[in-house]
Amino acid sequence: MADVEATKSLTGLLNGIAQKAYYDNDEITEELLKTELFPDLSPEDFGALHEKMKGLLKSIAVADMDHGQLEAFLTAQMKKQGGGGLSEGQASALSRFWKSQRARVRESLLARSRWEPGLRGLTWRVDLQTSSGRGPEEAPSGPVALLELELGRPSQDSEYVCLECDEVTVSLVLKKMADIQRSIDAIVRRSQED
Structure with missing residues (x-):
């Protein structure tokens, strides 16, 4: 039963770290995580655990590890000697969280x-x-293509750009897009041949 509670607390810690570090949730603080998830740990022990999990999660995220890389990384972390290694439960929680x-x-x-x-x-x-x-x-001058582009950053409102193109301009755009596609195809073919 204690192992199940420890795993839940560790999973909660990983979620809290991700909320703060990757999802911009400023309501999550280190103090909140300690009080809610690890009230029995001393501030020093919790701080060490927090920093360790934060560092491991950052390493995993920056490398965008797939399943095989993650398992190799976690195995290496479990084999570390001294206090810096991972327990099997911690490795399992990290693996489930990352998946x-x-x-x-x-x-x-x-x-x-x-x-x-x-x-x-x-x-x-x-x-x-x-x-x-x-x-x-x-x-009358003939058909006109009206394009509306919605542009923006994830955390901001959209901006709109409207373009009006006649038949000649649309043909030029399509030709340029075909040229780009041919260039991409040629690069892909060359990289597959190497």
Whole structure:
């Protein structure tokens, strides 16, 4: 029974560390984690455990370890001599935590590494332009593609950019996209041949 409680407390600690470090939850503090999860530990012992788990989680997250890498890493940590190693229960809790949170932590790290806003969405439609009524010399000019790009960072409101493209511009954009795809395909082929 004590092992189950210890595992739950350790899992709670890992979740708390992730909430603070990767999900920007400022309500989670080291003091809160100690009082709620490890009330019987001395502040020094809890501080050491907290720093150890925080460091291990950071190493795992930065390397974006897959299952095999994680198991090798945790095995090496369990074999460490002295007080710096992991117990089997701690390794098991870390493994379960990482399996459930890997994608979310990775997405958080990727979002933080972007300097510029990203494309959140794209909507488009084709309209037929009609005469503006300014004079008899203006005739309808044909179809127009209207593109609306939604740009933004994860923690900010979106900004919208609207573009109007005629048939020639759309053809040029499609040609450029095809050129980019051919370049990517050539790079992929070369890397697969090496």
